[in-house]
Amino acid sequence: xxxxxxxxxxxxxxxxxxxxxxxxxxxxxxxxxxxxxxxxxxxxxxxxxxxxxxxxxxxxxxxxxxxxxxxxxxxxxxxxxxxxxxxxxxxxxxxxxxxxxxxxxxx
Amino acid sequence: xxxxxxxxxxxxxxxxxxxxxxxxxxxxxxxxxxxxxxxxxxxxxxxxxxxxxxxxxxxxxxxxxxxxxxxxxxxxxxxxxxxxxxxxxxxxxxxxxxxxxxxxxxxxxxxxxxxxxxxxxxxxxxxxxxxxxxxxxxxxxxxxxxxxxxxxxxxxxxxxxxxxxxxxxxxxxxxxxxxxxxxxxxxxxxxxxxxxxxxxxxxxxxxxxxxxxxxxxxxxxxxxxxxxxxx
Amino acid sequence: xxxxxxxxxxxxxxxxxxxxxxxxxxxxxxxxxxxxxxxxxxxxxxxxxxxxxxxxxxxxxxxxxxxxxxxxxxxxxxxxxxxxxxxxxxxxxxxxxxxxxxxxxxxxxxxxxxxxxxxxxxxxxxxxxxxxxxxxxxxxxxxxxxxxxxxxxxxxxxxxxxxxxxxxxxxxxxxxxxxxxxxxxxxxxxxxxxxxxxxxxxxxxxxxxxxxxxxxxxxxxxxxxxxxxxxxxxxxxxxxxxxxxxxxxxxxxxxxxxxxxxxxxxxxxxxxxxxxxxxxxxxxxxxxxxxxxxxxxxxxxxxxxxxxxxxxxxxxxxxxxxxxxxxxxxxxxxxxxxxxxxxxxxxxxxxxxxxxxxxxxxxxxxxxxxxxxxxxxxxxxxxxxxxxxxxxxxxxxxxxxxxxxxxxxxxxxxxxxxxxxxxxxxxxxxxxxxxxxxxxxxxxxxxxxxxxxxxxxxxxxxxxxxxxxxxxxxxxxxxxxxxxxxxxxxxxxxxxxxxxxxxxxxxxxxxxxxxxxxxxxxxxxxxxxxxxxxxxxxxxxxxxxxxxxxxxxxxxxxxxxxxxxxxxxxxxxxxxxxxxxxxxxxxxxxxxxxxxxxxxxxxxxxxxxxxxxxxxxxxxxxxxxxxxxxxxxxxxxxxxxxxxxxx
Numbered sequence: 010x011x012x013x014x015x016x017x018x019x020x021x022x023x024x025x026x027x028x029x030x031x032x033x034x035x036x037x038x039x040x041x042x043x044x045x046x047x048x049x050x051x052x053x054x055x056x057x058x059x060x061x062x063x064x065x066x067x068x069x070x071x072x073x074x075x076x077x078x079x080x081x082x083x084x085x086x087x088x089x090x091x092x093x094x095x096x097x098x099x100x101x102x103x104x105x106x107x108x109x110x111x112x113x114x115x116x
Numbered sequence: 117x118x119x120x121x122x123x124x125x126x127x128x129x130x131x132x133x134x135x136x137x138x139x140x141x142x143x144x145x146x147x148x149x150x151x152x153x154x155x156x157x158x159x160x161x162x163x164x165x166x167x168x169x170x171x172x173x174x175x176x177x178x179x180x181x182x183x184x185x186x187x188x189x190x191x192x193x194x195x196x197x198x199x200x201x202x203x204x205x206x207x208x209x210x211x212x213x214x215x216x217x218x219x220x221x222x223x224x225x226x227x228x229x230x231x232x233x234x235x236x237x238x239x240x241x242x243x244x245x246x247x248x249x250x251x252x253x254x255x256x257x258x259x260x261x262x263x264x265x266x267x268x269x270x271x272x273x274x275x276x277x278x279x280x281x282x283x284x285x286x287x288x289x290x291x292x293x294x295x296x297x298x299x300x301x302x303x304x305x306x307x308x309x310x311x312x313x314x315x316x317x318x319x320x321x322x323x324x325x326x327x328x329x330x331x332x333x334x335x336x337x338x339x340x341x342x343x344x345x346x347x
Numbered sequence: 348x349x350x351x352x353x354x355x356x357x358x359x360x361x362x363x364x365x366x367x368x369x370x371x372x373x374x375x376x377x378x379x380x381x382x383x384x385x386x387x388x389x390x391x392x393x394x395x396x397x398x399x400x401x402x403x404x405x406x407x408x409x410x411x412x413x414x415x416x417x418x419x420x421x422x423x424x425x426x427x428x429x430x431x432x433x434x435x436x437x438x439x440x441x442x443x444x445x446x447x448x449x450x451x452x453x454x455x456x457x458x459x460x461x462x463x464x465x466x467x468x469x470x471x472x473x474x475x476x477x478x479x480x481x482x483x484x485x486x487x488x489x490x491x492x493x494x495x496x497x498x499x500x501x502x503x504x505x506x507x508x509x510x511x512x513x514x515x516x517x518x519x520x521x522x523x524x525x526x527x528x529x530x531x532x533x534x535x536x537x538x539x540x541x542x543x544x545x546x547x548x549x550x551x552x553x554x555x556x557x558x559x560x561x562x563x564x565x566x567x568x569x570x571x572x573x574x575x576x577x578x579x580x581x582x583x584x585x586x587x588x589x590x591x592x593x594x595x596x597x598x599x600x601x602x603x604x605x606x607x608x609x610x611x612x613x614x615x616x617x618x619x620x621x622x623x624x625x626x627x628x629x630x631x632x633x634x635x636x637x638x639x640x641x642x643x644x645x646x647x648x649x650x651x652x653x654x655x656x657x658x659x660x661x662x663x664x665x666x667x668x669x670x671x672x673x674x675x676x677x678x679x680x681x682x683x684x685x686x687x688x689x690x691x692x693x694x695x696x697x698x699x700x701x702x703x704x705x706x707x708x709x710x711x712x713x714x715x716x717x718x719x720x721x722x723x724x725x726x727x728x729x730x731x732x733x734x735x736x737x738x739x740x741x742x743x744x745x746x747x748x749x750x751x752x753x754x755x756x757x758x759x760x761x762x763x764x765x766x767x768x769x770x771x772x773x774x775x776x777x778x779x780x781x782x783x784x785x786x787x788x789x790x791x792x793x794x795x796x797x798x799x800x801x802x803x804x805x806x807x808x809x810x811x812x813x814x815x816x817x818x819x820x821x822x823x824x825x826x827x828x829x830x831x832x833x834x835x836x837x838x839x840x841x842x843x844x845x846x847x848x849x850x851x852x853x854x855x856x857x858x859x860x861x862x863x864x865x866x867x868x869x870x871x872x873x874x875x876x877x878x879x880x881x882x883x884x885x886x887x888x889x890x891x892x893x894x895x896x897x898x899x900x901x902x903x904x905x906x907x908x909x910x911x912x913x914x915x916x917x918x919x920x921x922x923x924x925x926x927x928x929x930x931x932x933x934x935x936x937x938x939x940x941x942x943x944x945x946x947x948x949x950x951x952x953x954x955x956x957x958x959x960x961x962x963x964x965x966x967x968x969x970x971x972x973x974x975x976x977x978x979x980x981x982x983x984x985x986x987x988x989x990x991x992x993x994x
Contacts, residue, residue: 018121021228023161026128028224030135030154036217037139039975040210045190049138049151052182056158059174067165072254075167076263079255082170082177083270087277089182093189094281100193101287104314108970109205115968206969216978223985227992 023064031057042107044096048089055085123164131157142201144190148183155179169252350391350398351411351428354438355477357388358445362470369463378453381466385449385473389442396435407432407860410483410547417486421542429483429546433861436678436854437480437610440685444602445473447829451693452594454825455700465505469598472498476603480610485534485544488611492530492575495604496523502599503591512590519584526574526581530611533567536560537618546614553617561621568615569629572608577659578666579636583918585659586643589651593696596651601658601688606681609665613674616862620672627756630670634751634764637663639915641771645778646912649706650695653779656914657732658688660768664747667761673750674862675844675855680743682854683840687731687740690833694725697826698783701819702791708782710791715784717819720827722784724834729780731837733773734885739841741885744769745878746846752877762877766884773888781896791817846874 034053041047059078066074100106130153137150155178162171204210259267361384369377399407412427430438449469456465472495479491497520504516538544540560541552553561572578577585577600588600599605612619612629619626637660644656661684668677699706701718715722731740748769752762792815821827844854895901913919 018124022124022128023165024228025225026131026161028221028228030131032217032221032224033132033135033139035220035978035981036213037135039213039216039971039978040139040204042205042971043144045144045186046138046147049147049186052151052178053135053138053154056155056178059170060158060161063162063165063167063170066167072251072258075170075251075255076258078167078170079173079259080263080266080270082173084273086177086182087270087273089185090277090281091284093185094284097189097193097285104194111970112968115966206972209971209975212975213978216975216982219982220978220985223982223989226989227985230989230992 020064020068024061027057027060027064030054030060042109044100044108045093047108048092048096052085052089055081120164123160127157127160127164130154131161145187148186148190151186152179152183155183167251169255349411350395351409351430351481352413353391354388354395354430354442355428355474355481357391358384358470358474358477360384362467362474365463365467365470369467372463374457374459374462375453377463377466378449378456381470382446382449382453384470385442386446388473388477389439389446392435392438392442395430396439399430399432399435404856404860408547412483422538424484424486424544426487427483428481430481431861432857432859433610433613433678434480436682436858437606438477440682441473441476441480441603444685444689444833445469445476445598447832448594448598448602448689448693451597451696451826451829452592454823455594455696456592461505465502465592468498468501468505469594472502472599472604476607479607483546485537485546488614489527489530489534492571492607492611493527495599495607496520496527496575499523499588499599499604502595503588505591505595509590515584515587515590519588522581522584523574526571529567529570529574533564533571536564536567540564549615550617553621556618556621558621558623561618562623562625565612565615565618565622565625566628568611568618569608569625569632572611572666573632574608575611576605576608576662576666578608578663579632579639580917582636582640582659583914583921586652586655586914586918589649589655593651593692593699596655597689597692597696600655601692602685605658605662606665606685609662609669609677609681612666612669613678613861616674619669626670626672628670630667630751630754630761633663633666633668633670634761634768635663636660637667637768638764638771639917641768641775642911643914644775645771646907646909648708650698650708650711650779650783651692651706653708653775654688654691654695657691657772657776660772661688661732664744664765664768667751667765668747671750671754671758671761673747675858676743676746676750678858679844679854680747682843683731683739683743683837686833686840687728687738687837690724690728690830690837691732693826693830693833694721694728697721697822697830698725698819700822700826703817705791708779711783712786712788712790713784714789714819718784718821720821721830724827724830725784726780727834727837729776733776733889734769734881736882737838737841739837739839741882742841742844742846745874745881746844748881749874749877752873766880769881770884770888773885774892777889777892778896781892785897787897791815 031054034050034057037050037053038047041050059081062074062078062081064074066072066078099111103110134150134152134154134157137153138147141147141150155174159171159174159179162168162174361381364384365372365377365381369380372380395409399409408429408431410427410429412425414426415423416426417424449466452465452469456462459465475491475494475498477491479488479495482488482491500516500520503519504513507513507516534544540556541549543549543552556564574581585600585605589596591599640656640659640663644653644660647653647656661680665677665680665684668674668680698711698714698718698721701721702711702714705711727738731738734741734744736742748762748765751765752758754761844852846852891901895903895906910916
């Protein structure tokens, strides 16, 4: 296993970095309560994924990875728009609300 | 090679620093700025990988539009108050979150490093990235032939998102939900006055989170600053 | 040829019409309509009978299939009618007597508030009975069987506002149901064994049945027959069924429904041939029932109860005949019994009607001078049932006794018991006739306390207090005409099967194709001897009754024992068992059902509820908890991938 850690910069490094960013984003999503910060953590995760895709596109010499990244960005943009609109709509009513306060839909 | 390594390491540090900043900093504006740092780092890494077009898109759309949108909302709603990171209302959430994060990280790394084939999949013969053809040309070709259907759909998606956002963020006519909080009915000015009073009242209380780490030292100052801007 | 379906269809149409417009037609039009329906059915039957006679003996069946009712794989049941000599003979007297009784009811039920409903039920009954008889398979027969049971219930409890009548109806239905259980099991077993329930296919396939199976099947069907035909042990409903109007008693509980059991066993005669000792069981149950019922009839004071026990007793004779293999004798006695018993019942109805619904014979006496037509026809019926030649009862009863004598096991013993029953029959019928029509004084003129009656308290006393000034008068023509017709039939019916020569045995010849095996009869000399003994027995019975009741030379109390009146307390025993330990057992079963079975079902429900209640807090509404669980799931997926990876 140690032999796998080489000193040449191959795609594994990028993938490891992406994994780390993803993990940090996931943890952040679970820990933070402010809806906007939670959103940002989601963005972190999406970026990690984008990085992974581009890495693979380079490694496999396939432009499909980049196409996916393109679409991910578009969809992320749309998602942020709608999500922030939702946050605005909620926060306007109950100011200072965080994610834990919006828990009406419980069993 | 060494240049690449150097570039990679610096960008990696920036990315990771930004990521940690997003998660750990208390002021939402700081979080947003950390996010910008990460996005920038990722854009650099895109360039290093030869995805120039995507790097540009990353900066323009992500860092330039999305984060700005975030900042707009932060400012609009006055949520620049710091979150009370000291306490955690759901029992065990933090511990479980850390465990989950570590698990995800550990497993991913195991999968990446210990596997026999670290990069799975065969090289694609269908859509090769030629060194000769610039990536943007390649991307355009594929996008408008193989993936044109998805492309058009995303256009619809964006339209729908915009319409949805407009509808959602509209102030609805009529009295607010909490009619016992606002018994007089719709008086946005009334609401604004309440809001201002609440801000003024919390201004001193909100900044003094008791056992938060030292990061929040400029916290009170930042709060006061934004108050003045909003007021 | 195709008229066979009309036979049950016409009363059924009458039923439907009366259901719809009967109430509006009212008294007496509804009655005429009902009578017309059954009368038309009789004409159709006569036509089919004619057609059958024209056919050569071997092919004397008309099988008309209307449509397929139950197509279920290898099990097929059609709505089909089988008109062969046996079923057409039964149809003739069912529709004939049915029409006469409908006519009688037009007069009898006059003034009753539920007049049209009575005819609705009567028509439905006749339709069901015809279906029972004409059906070409056991399932159709069962349909008719259940139909007549249901109509019997409806008609017994016709005046249900009095609790006793309603209870009697329920008792009849429940007791019949026990028998039906046997019928159903018999059908199932038969189908499992030979794969068909159709009478047309049955004779060919019956040969292959093992004797044990055949015995089991026959015993099961016999259980059904004991329910319907009121034999030991399920006869207890028939005396109580006298709570219904008299035409009902005449039609259902004398002439038709109670003969279904006899008909069923005759239909299944190929099976009975193979059934071995089941036949002995049938014969002994028959003669035992006849004896018990005859003893009971001796001590009854209600005129209808005497006739009820008499019916049970005569049915016992019929089963004795079946058990001895003499199916022709059984059918012969069924026919003659139908005529004279219906006559006796209708006659008693006429008496009851004229005596202001008083049914206790101790209040009658010397009615012969007030009710001339009734008494003459009644006397003819009396002579017929007592077995006095040349009336019909003598010929049929004698044939049964001869076949009993001729049967394999203990034939003479069965015959001797049969003669005892014949003597008792003559005795109690003469007693009835004397107490009602003769005697030396008109007992209702004397107020009740003056009588020092040691009689058994009659639970049937209606509380009508017949005023001492009451003068009975003869019944109207609608009621006496059927009496006269039936009296004529009771006289001549015996001549359809005279034993003097093969040619005169027209009933036997007629029924021959439907019977699997013919049994040889006794020679002429032995037959004559037995006949003489029977006639002597009848004379003894009549004479003894005359001495006791007319001449008052013997005290009735020595004969009319309480044990006899309560039919050897069989009914009371049932009540005690069912009410006592029986009820506890049933309560136990009911508790088991409520506790264990329902408990299990409800337990599943409450378990689910409890589980749900405990699981509900998992959905806390907190987004972050959900996110945590999703992250946990993602980690598990990654772990899965890592584990499946090759290192």
